[in-house]
Amino acid sequence: MIAVLAPIVIGLVYVALNSLITEPHRRKFNALMVGGAGAAYLSGGALGPWELVFCAVTTYVAFRGLDSWTFIGIGWLLHTAWDVVHHLKGQPILPFAHGSSFGCAICDPVIAIWCFTGGRSVWTRIGHGERRVSREA
Template sequence: MTYVAPVLIGVLYALVMSLIREPNRRRFNAIMVAGAGAAYLSGGGFGGWEFLFTAAVTYCAYRGLESWTFIGIGWLLHTGWDLLHHIKGNPIIPFAHDSSLGCAICDPVIALWCLRGGPSLMGLVRGRRVEDHAAEL
């Protein structure tokens, strides 16, 4: 369950985000990745590097206001940061030891969705291909 639940959370995230119409879906996801980039600021354990990382993800988020690719890059950066925190022992949720590992598994799922352009997955839920539903929007 340690490995399956984060994947399911990533898929659920993409499904819920699919309820938001473009271009608001992209802009909202840019804000989400910016927030994720600051998640470790209050106790991540990497000192000043936490600020540098937050600045890098904030840049990706800013560029992500107009580009799904940058949002995907931001989530991939966060994946790497999660792995470092899991190895060092400073989890994203202090009382949940493997929370950074879970985040590192979930984030690439979200990143792949973003790198595909954040398509609406509601067509899949309704039994249609994603491309067919995207044409309806």
């Protein structure tokens, strides 16, 4: 149970912390994070030259993400698929943590969903809901 809940919480914490970054910096920062995630498996080389192909694809997606939350979300979902492949192959993202790719495959879609909704600050939405004041007075 903790193997599933912890990655969800990590994804939510990621969203909450990123929500503190103002736009357009938030989108650009997340595009960089997707680019970095695309290279995360390079040192392990479990899938040979396919690791380089995946890195090139996510680099392109991250570049497009500089101007598009949709591309950032796509990048996180691509990384999710790569996490699943590495988990099934027995080559986790963190060699010392056997379930790390499994956890990453759960965490990444949480972030992707947020990206597909426009990567809006969760704090602004909460604050907006609390500050509703009638201006008709």
